[in-house]
Amino acid sequence: MITCSKCGKENQDHYKFCLGCGSELPKGTAPKPFKADTPAQGVKQASQPAQAAPQPTMAPSPPAMARAATGAREQVSAPPRVAEAPAAVVEAPPPVQQPAQPPAAQSPSVRPGAAAQRSCPQCGHINAPTNRFCAACGYNLSAAPAPAEVAAPAAAPGGVGSVVLTALRADGSEAGSYKLPQPSATVGRDTDSVFAGDSYLSPKHAAFQISGGKVTVRDTGSLNGVYVKLVPNQPWPLEPGSIFRIGQEIIRFEKLERLPPSADGVERFGSPAKGFIGRLALVIGRDTTGNAFPIPERGLHLGRERGDVLFSEDGYVSGLHCRVAPGPDGRVYLTDVGSSNGTFVRLSGEHQLAPGDILLMGQQVFRVDF
Numbered sequence: 112m113i114t115c116s117k118c119g120k121e122n123q124d125h126y127k128f129c130l131g132c133g134s135e136l137p138k139g140t141a142p143k144p145f146k147a148d149t150p151a152q153g154v155k156q157a158s159q160p161a162q163a164a165p166q167p168t169m170a171p172s173p174p175a176m177a178r179a180a181t182g183a184r185e186q187v188s189a190p191p192r193v194a195e196a197p198a199a200v201v202e203a204p205p206p207v208q209q210p211a212q213p214p215a216a217q218s219p220s221v222r223p224g225a226a227a228q229r230s231c232p233q234c235g236h237i238n239a240p241t242n243r244f245c246a247a248c249g250y251n252l253s254a255a256p257a258p259a260e261v262a263a264p265a266a267a268p269g270g271v272g273s274v275v276l277t278a279l280r281a282d283g284s285e286a287g288s289y290k291l292p293q294p295s296a297t298v299g300r301d302t303d304s305v306f307a308g309d310s311y312l313s314p315k316h317a318a319f320q321i322s323g324g325k326v327t328v329r330d331t332g333s334l335n336g337v338y339v340k341l342v343p344n345q346p347w348p349l350e351p352g353s354i355f356r357i358g359q360e361i362i363r364f365e366k367l368e369r370l371p372p373s374a375d376g377v378e379r380f381g382s383p384a385k386g387f388i389g390r391l392a393l394v395i396g397r398d399t400t401g402n403a404f405p406i407p408e409r410g411l412h413l414g415r416e417r418g419d420v421l422f423s424e425d426g427y428v429s430g431l432h433c434r435v436a437p438g439p440d441g442r443v444y445l446t447d448v449g450s451s452n453g454t455f456v457r458l459s460g461e462h463q464l465a466p467g468d469i470l471l472m473g474q475q476v477f478r479v480d481f
């Protein structure tokens with residue numbers, strides 16, 4: 112890594128200019144020494160390390176996918192830091208509990224962070240506390256008086272208070288927020304100014320349901336899908352056809368089923384080889400896949416520098432990013448092994464959310480706060 116002498120931000124070895132301040136980086140810095148393959152976490156190490164699969168030449172993506180990949184690179188995340196500990200997801204603090212008082216004198220609870228959000232006096236857009244100018248109209252917020260703390264009505268016993276989608280920039284700062292109406296809400300490109308500038312969002316992209324103390328989300332048939340970020344080192348079960356994303360790579364899991372031999376015992380051409388449980392296919396178009404990688408019974412690792420499948424040209428993939436391997440129950444699981452930018456899985460049905468969960472919709476990343 113090259114550390115910028117002006118702002119202190121760490122940059123990858125092949126960068127010429129700092130991603131933090133744009134200053135020219137020093138030349139001639141020695142690259143980071145390569146490390147040997149790390150034993151697979153949760154997979155017994157063999158006597159000889161697995162030979163990394165040769166990386167075939169990727170087929171060129173259609174123009175639409177190229178634009179999607181470029182936009183995703185700009186919006187989803189900053190360049191990864193190899194072997195860096197996973198970034199912790201910061202959750203909103205729990206609501207402050209007021210001491211028990213008689214019903215007549217009970218004061219409403221205050222939602223944490225309500226006073227921090229600033230409403231633009233010119234257009235009314237809700238801005239993050241770090242914004243100096245309105246994200247919608249450009250009004251100078253520093254000239255406006257600080258808003259007074261607003262008391263929110265107390266949530267019903269066992270229920271959920273306000274649910275807010277907060278858009279996150281590539282550096283992790285907040286770009287705006289949207290409070291979901293209750294008990295249900297549908298969001299998309301036509302919903303609010305937070306979503307309006309994203310051409311990869313469908314007009315009606317995702318539906319949220321808030322009831323019974325739970326918050327759920329489901330894809331409403333959008334073109335590009337709704338993705339949820341995996342919690343590091345917590346396996347996620349994959350079903351045949353499941354799609355996940357690491358860096359700029361969109362990957363589909365396909366299960367291999369052995370074809371029975373014919374009546375006279377002849378094996379069929381195209382039958383899966385023994386010792387493989389599935390394959391990973393790169394999605395390069397709406398109904399098109401590119402290179403495919405078979406999954407052995409021991410599983411495999413994906414990364415930029417280490418593992419069985421390497422994406423050496425994708426700067427948003429960590430050195431060792433994720434693992435696909437069978438579990439004790441026979442199902443195949445996807446696990447993020449502590450990547451910098453995370454592993455995202457496309458939702459195929461209704462999914463219950465937890466406070467602080469990260470969603471990827473279109474080119475934007477949203478944190479769910481409640």
